[in-house]
Amino acid sequence: MNIQNLANKYQLNETEKNILLFIEQHAKSIKELGIRGVAKQCYTSPATIVNLAKKMHFSGYSELVFKIKENALSENDSDLPEETALPVYQKLADSYLTEFEQVLNDYRDKTIMILGSGFSQIIANYINESLILNGFRSITNSHLELIREEYAGKVLLVVVTESGETSRLKELVRQSHENGVEVLSFVGNENSGIAHYSRLSVATHDDVQFSSAPYEPHLFYGSVLLVFELLLSAYLKRSIS
16 A cells, blocks of 8 residues: 555645554454554544544545455455456446446436546547447537536536546536536546545446555556446347347
8 A cells, every 4th residue: 555645645644644554554453453442553543543534535444444454455365366357347337237227318318428537538538439329419528507507407427537536527526416417427436526426426446546556557447448338238238129
């Protein structure tokens, strides 16, 4: 886990960085310690640890510990046999298919606006072209008037973002949510702010912010393409039949 990267992203102080480091170093015995034991060892309070978890967009202490332990296992258990890629993504797509179909059915003949930034914009463009070729009214230009209250139920906002915390996109999604304009998001982090404001958030669990490797591959973009193609294919097959 690259604690300095996390500290920069979430503006963590020294106490908060020490808490993360302690949890990582004692991942195997952390369950026995509990939040009070961790607080005692880090010379802080349980409330500070809970606030740290919230600051990092987790529901609480337990989820923070789970994420850190999950990351430690994925980095240490490199000898475990790997599953082939497609069945993994098929299973992920299947878990979202029912809700995805409902969203597309609701906006089949309405406007879909797709947004992303950086590399995510490339994925947004791909999704846009795919939807257009299959008869949807889709655009990738950022027409901010389309997230006003009068467009609720008439426009679907689709957002692609690995962290789910990109400030400009998050603000647009928040405004859309407040105005009743529904959001479909593709994110790497299911606990992100953008996921929270979405009617449906498809999480690929590819956010690499917890990795300690300096050149960790960003699998998010490829994962979104695979999951989107599987979802769209299943939707089109069912709608035709």
